[in-house]
Amino acid sequence: xxxxxxxxxxxxxxxxxxxxxxxxxxxxxxxxxxxxxxxxxxxxxxxxxxxxxxxxxxxxxxxxxxxxxxxxxxxxxxxxxxxxxxxxxxxxxxxxxxxxxxxxxxxxxxxxxxxxxxxxxxxxxxxxxxxxxxxxxxxxxxxxxxxxxxxxxxxxxxxxxxxxxxxxxxxxxxxxxxxxxxxxxxxxxx
Amino acid sequence: xxxxxxxxxxxxxxxxxxxxxxxxxxxxxxxxxxxxxxxxxxxxxxxxxxxxxxxxxxxxxxxxxxxxxxxxxxxxxxxxxxxxxxxxxxxxxxxxxxxxxxxxxxxxxxxxxxxxxxxxxxxxxxxxxxxxxxxxxxxxxxxxxxxxxxxxxxxxxxxxxxxxxxxxxxxxxxxxxxxxxxxxxxxxxxxxxxxxxxxxxxxx
Numbered sequence: 260x261x262x263x264x265x266x267x268x269x270x271x272x273x274x275x276x277x278x279x280x281x282x283x284x285x286x287x288x289x290x291x292x293x294x295x296x297x298x299x300x301x302x303x304x305x306x307x308x309x310x311x312x313x314x315x316x317x318x319x320x321x322x323x324x325x326x327x328x329x330x331x332x333x334x335x336x337x338x339x340x341x342x343x344x345x346x347x348x349x350x351x352x353x354x355x356x357x358x359x360x361x362x363x364x365x366x367x368x369x370x371x372x373x374x375x376x377x378x379x380x381x382x383x384x385x386x387x388x389x390x391x392x393x394x395x396x397x398x399x400x401x402x403x404x405x406x407x408x409x410x411x412x413x414x415x416x417x418x419x420x421x422x423x424x425x426x427x428x429x430x431x432x433x434x435x436x437x438x439x440x441x442x443x444x445x446x447x448x449x
Numbered sequence: 450x451x452x453x454x455x456x457x458x459x460x461x462x463x464x465x466x467x468x469x470x471x472x473x474x475x476x477x478x479x480x481x482x483x484x485x486x487x488x489x490x491x492x493x494x495x496x497x498x499x500x501x502x503x504x505x506x507x508x509x510x511x512x513x514x515x516x517x518x519x520x521x522x523x524x525x526x527x528x529x530x531x532x533x534x535x536x537x538x539x540x541x542x543x544x545x546x547x548x549x550x551x552x553x554x555x556x557x558x559x560x561x562x563x564x565x566x567x568x569x570x571x572x573x574x575x576x577x578x579x580x581x582x583x584x585x586x587x588x589x590x591x592x593x594x595x596x597x598x599x600x601x602x603x604x605x606x607x608x609x610x611x612x613x614x615x616x617x618x619x620x621x622x623x624x625x626x627x628x629x630x631x632x633x634x635x636x637x638x639x640x641x642x643x644x645x646x647x648x649x650x651x652x653x
Contacts, residue, residue, distance in 0.1 A: 280483035333530040372479045424644040432637030439630035
């Protein structure tokens with residue numbers, strides 16, 4: 260039961276993008292087309308789940324026993340950077356077109372705050388191993404959901420008469436605000 | 450000599466308006482949106498990020514000939530993470546309230562694309578003095594936007610500025626401004642206004 264609550268809370272109520280402002284850069288950058296939004300969401304979810312598991316192991320089996328919590332940030336970011344490198348190599352081997360369409364945003368997953376944020380929040384909330392992994396899955400699903408909704412709206416936006424100065428980033432932010440308002444409706448869910 | 454002085458000054462100024470990290474390049478948005486519920490939080494976040502970007506730019510600039518291109522991103526991140534750890538410990542020791550308010554967003558300065566962007570685009574190619582000025586300008590530009598955004602949200606959302614009551618007596622706070630959606634709306638409007646101001650400037 261506890262696990263279901265963690266999942267729903269990470270995916271909807273405390274949606275990483277719209278409520279906690281983690282991972283805004285790819286949210287603004289990759290949400291122009293539907294198919295790249297879907298694949299970006301899946302890549303981020305994949306890295307999130309694995310890094311949630313690995314950082315938990317590192318923190319609880321390495322840093323805590325040796326009393327080296329001060330190295331938390333440095334070690335987490337190194338783990339995430341190497342995971343992203345791995346995923347990048349994997350995607351390039353499996354699907355070249357996907358690799359090209361993600362472009363610069365693939366290596367930039369390293370600097371996606373959602374992933375480091377996930378690792379830091381699960382340490383802060385003192386989650387167990389299983390809980391951290393479920394938290395990672397929930398956060399990834401939430402991220403993908405927000406990205407896909409945004410991409411859908413932006414594809415329609417091409418036809419809308421947006422005021423000149425708000426084209427691009429400005430209107431994206433305002434739409435995100437409206438989506439955020441909608442997502443606040445989920446807060447009564449638990 | 451005077452020619453050089455001007456360019457050095459421009460190096461500093463460009464980060465504040467023309468290449469403002471938030472309004473123009475859209476870098477470092479996550480902390481911008483998350484911590485700006487009050488002007489004070491915005492100021493603290495801006496100063497912490499300025500400290501990190503300036504010190505890591507100087508170090509990267511000193512080491513730019515030693516770091517080999519293949520491992521540069523990883524090295525930059527480790528340098529940045531070191532300074533973020535210093536800033537985090539400092540805030541936790543001297544300003545525990547601010548440290549609790551900002552929560553995980555202090556460590557998240559590490560993955561602020563604005564900072565990594567400066568190392569990659571500037572500090573790794575230029576000498577120490579220029580890197581310092583460039584980083585300082587970008588840091589100030591970042592801080593100014595953060596304080597502005599925090600100020601607007603604080604005034605509308607709680608009727609105060611830096612904790613001081615500024616609105617009239619029966620002003621009803623717009624609660625939405627301090628909730629997450631308000632951050633997106635306020636930043637969207639700010640970007641629109643800054644585009645408009647830019648165009649006005651160009652017409653003149």
